[in-house]
Amino acid sequence: MVKHSSPAVTEVDLVERIRRLAALPRGGGLVLGIGDDCAICRPRGAAEDLLFTTDMLIEGAHFLPATHRPEDLGWKALARGISDIAAMGGEPRFCLVSLALAPQADGKWVDAFYRGLLRLARREGVALIGGDLARGPQFMCDIVVCGAVPRGQALLRSGARPGDAIYVSGALGGSAAGLERGAGRAWRRHLRPEPRLALGRFLRCLGSTAAMDLSDGLSLDLHRLCRASRVKAEISAPPIYPGATLRQALDGGEDYELLFTAPPRVKVPPEFEGLPLTQIGTMRRGAPSVDLDGAPLPPRGWDHFRKR
Amino acid sequence: MVKHSSPAVTEVDLVERIRRLAALPRGGGLVLGIGDDCAICRPRGAAEDLLFTTDMLIEGAHFLPATHRPEDLGWKALARGISDIAAMGGEPRFCLVSLALAPQADGKWVDAFYRGLLRLARREGVALIGGDLARGPQFMCDIVVCGAVPRGQALLRSGARPGDAIYVSGALGGSAAGLERGAGRAWRRHLRPEPRLALGRFLRCLGSTAAMDLSDGLSLDLHRLCRASRVKAEISAPPIYPGATLRQALDGGEDYELLFTAPPRVKVPPEFEGLPLTQIGTMRRGAPSVDLDGAPLPPRGWDHFRKR
Numbered sequence: 001m002v003k004h005s006s007p008a009v010t011e012v013d014l015v016e017r018i019r020r021l022a023a024l025p026r027g028g029g030l031v032l033g034i035g036d037d038c039a040i041c042r043p044r045g046a047a048e049d050l051l052f053t054t055d056m057l058i059e060g061a062h063f064l065p066a067t068h069r070p071e072d073l074g075w076k077a078l079a080r081g082i083s084d085i086a087a088m089g090g091e092p093r094f095c096l097v098s099l100a101l102a103p104q105a106d107g108k109w110v111d112a113f114y115r116g117l118l119r120l121a122r123r124e125g126v127a128l129i130g131g132d133l134a135r136g137p138q139f140m141c142d143i144v145v146c147g148a149v150p151r152g153q154a155l156l157r158s159g160a161r162p163g164d165a166i167y168v169s170g171a172l173g174g175s176a177a178g179l180e181r182g183a184g185r186a187w188r189r190h191l192r193p194e195p196r197l198a199l200g201r202f203l204r205c206l207g208s209t210a211a212m213d214l215s216d217g218l219s220l221d222l223h224r225l226c227r228a229s230r231v232k233a234e235i236s237a238p239p240i241y242p243g244a245t246l247r248q249a250l251d252g253g254e255d256y257e258l259l260f261t262a263p264p265r266v267k268v269p270p271e272f273e274g275l276p277l278t279q280i281g282t283m284r285r286g287a288p289s290v291d292l293d294g295a296p297l298p299p300r301g302w303d304h305f306r307k308r
Numbered sequence: 309m310v311k312h313s314s315p316a317v318t319e320v321d322l323v324e325r326i327r328r329l330a331a332l333p334r335g336g337g338l339v340l341g342i343g344d345d346c347a348i349c350r351p352r353g354a355a356e357d358l359l360f361t362t363d364m365l366i367e368g369a370h371f372l373p374a375t376h377r378p379e380d381l382g383w384k385a386l387a388r389g390i391s392d393i394a395a396m397g398g399e400p401r402f403c404l405v406s407l408a409l410a411p412q413a414d415g416k417w418v419d420a421f422y423r424g425l426l427r428l429a430r431r432e433g434v435a436l437i438g439g440d441l442a443r444g445p446q447f448m449c450d451i452v453v454c455g456a457v458p459r460g461q462a463l464l465r466s467g468a469r470p471g472d473a474i475y476v477s478g479a480l481g482g483s484a485a486g487l488e489r490g491a492g493r494a495w496r497r498h499l500r501p502e503p504r505l506a507l508g509r510f511l512r513c514l515g516s517t518a519a520m521d522l523s524d525g526l527s528l529d530l531h532r533l534c535r536a537s538r539v540k541a542e543i544s545a546p547p548i549y550p551g552a553t554l555r556q557a558l559d560g561g562e563d564y565e566l567l568f569t570a571p572p573r574v575k576v577p578p579e580f581e582g583l584p585l586t587q588i589g590t591m592r593r594g595a596p597s598v599d600l601d602g603a604p605l606p607p608r609g610w611d612h613f614r615k616r
Contacts, residue, residue, distance in 0.1 A: 014418060014441055021422045032437075039437035041402065041454070046354040054404045054452065056440045061408070094349065096362045098450045100369070110322060114329045129340075129347035132364045132450070133322055142406045142440070142450035144362065146349070 089204025173244030176252025397512025481552030484560025
């Protein structure tokens with residue numbers, strides 16, 4: 001939705017650039033830095049690793065104020081962070097919320113935003129422990145969610161191996177279809193995504209080799225997983241949300257289902273708590289890339305920095 | 309700098325509102341939530357508490373792009389967070405940086421921003437472990453800094469008692485004077501504030517009862533400390549930065565010196581590593597408020613939500 005005329009720098013390029021600049025220092029209890037769903041830190045003497053993820057929600061870039069109520073924005077802002085914790089097989093603990101408020105946002109608006117956010121927070125046992133507040137020309141929110149996982153057991157993007165089966169939970173494209181339609185079940189799904197926390201923990205215990213959440217579209221996110229694991233993915237069409245198109249299922253983004261891999265010896269059940277788990281393909285040796293039914297699938301999902 | 313026509317809601321009101329809504333759940337390893345410089349979390353089995361602080365830096369609200377170079381913005385964005393860790397007597401460990409980039413920001417701009425940020429990060433041993441990137445209509449940055457402090461020993465805003473002496477480090481008003489002048493030593497101080505990390509740790513070991521960093525101006529910040537500790541402050545004029553006015557020293561903000569209290573039995577040295585430590589007054593029993601030379605001092609420091 002954001003128009004810009006900057007040089008054609010992509011998000012992947014920028015993240016690589018920052019990662020090179022930032023070169024993680026040894027020691028200090030850091031296990032994993034830039035490039036996965038969460039960063040991982042290991043406090044001295046602790047039995048569990050802490051997961052950290054941060055997500056922005058910007059008016060005009062991520063939503064339009066005419067169609068998104070403050071309650072929904074609060075829910076969604078937190079759901080996106082919790083989804084990153086789910087993708088690592090963790091449980092969320094607390095969050096910090098920074099808000100830049102648009103001039104027209106009054107106390108009632110702020111209350112509604114926090115009502116939506118805290119409804120999800122209470123259900124998932126997440127404490128709101130801090131944040132920052134400022135005026136801005138438009139609404140902007142940045143949320144940090146901290147979660148925990150047993151020491152050394154976080155599910156990473158980098159664990160997939162050649163021969164692993166590739167799975168997705170649920171059906172894809174619902175959020176994109178809902179955004180297009182602006183009403184109905186798919187629209188509610190777009191407004192109030194459901195992070196797959198229980199599934200993430202189940203996959204960690206089951207022996208899944210890699211996982212990530214589908215936030216920017218299967219074609220881009222699977223490409224990222226392949227890069228992190230240095231493997232090539234061969235897939236068929238994923239399950240499509242009722243009423244969505246194949247294009248929306250591949251490139252739509254914001255489904256917040258889990259994408260994961262498991263070696264052939266691991267028996268992945270056909271569903272988990274009513275949510276279908278579908279094998280869509282297999283990892284192969286080869287340069288990181290994705291093939292759909294034998295033809296290259298370009299990473300067309302959501303990238304803030306690609307020209308549109 | 310931000311103009312708005314919203315109802316006269318103040319930042320203090322909003323934070324109170326959010327704090328009531330958020331009511332910290334028991335358990336889960338949380339020691340302190342909304343309302344201090346940092347939130348405190350106690351990981352299971354760990355020997356130290358973790359500190360979390362989050363700070364936004366918004367074009368138009370916190371700076372003007374014409375006068376602030378990206379290197380300076382990167383430095384300042386991190387310095388503000390580190391200053392909160394200093395105020396609790398902690399040591400900083402890692403940070404997460406969320407950036408919304410203005411349309412005109414290219415790869416060179418991003419490199420310069422991170423160069424400034426990482427220069428301070430390396431000096432202070434802070435790892436950049438993650439973040440988020442998006443396009444926005446203007447530059448916006450949100451930084452989370454995590455620090456650590458020996459279990460139960462963080463310096464809080466709420467620890468001041470009647471009879472405690474009130475101190476400030478350094479001289480105040482330099483940042484405001486520099487912003488007005490746009491050149492010289494005070495201007496450089498405005499652009500590249502120096503967090504008082506070593507002083508914070510020294511005060512924690514010395515037996516200081518309360519501390520916070522001076523980010524929004526002495527008149528407002530001391531008022532906040534009085535509210536948190538339920539005491540009344542009686543002060544005289546603080547040390548004034550060369551060339552600054554008394555008004556700038558009282559209300560100017562962004563000095564990032566430390567404001568702290570200590571009981572009479574604690575011997576506070578006249579300086580620490582060359583930085584003067586000056587007693588400016590004494591805490592008394594009474595409703596939270598600040599008197600300057602016997603007359604009430606209104607909390608006039610920086611509040612994003614007050615009408616100007």
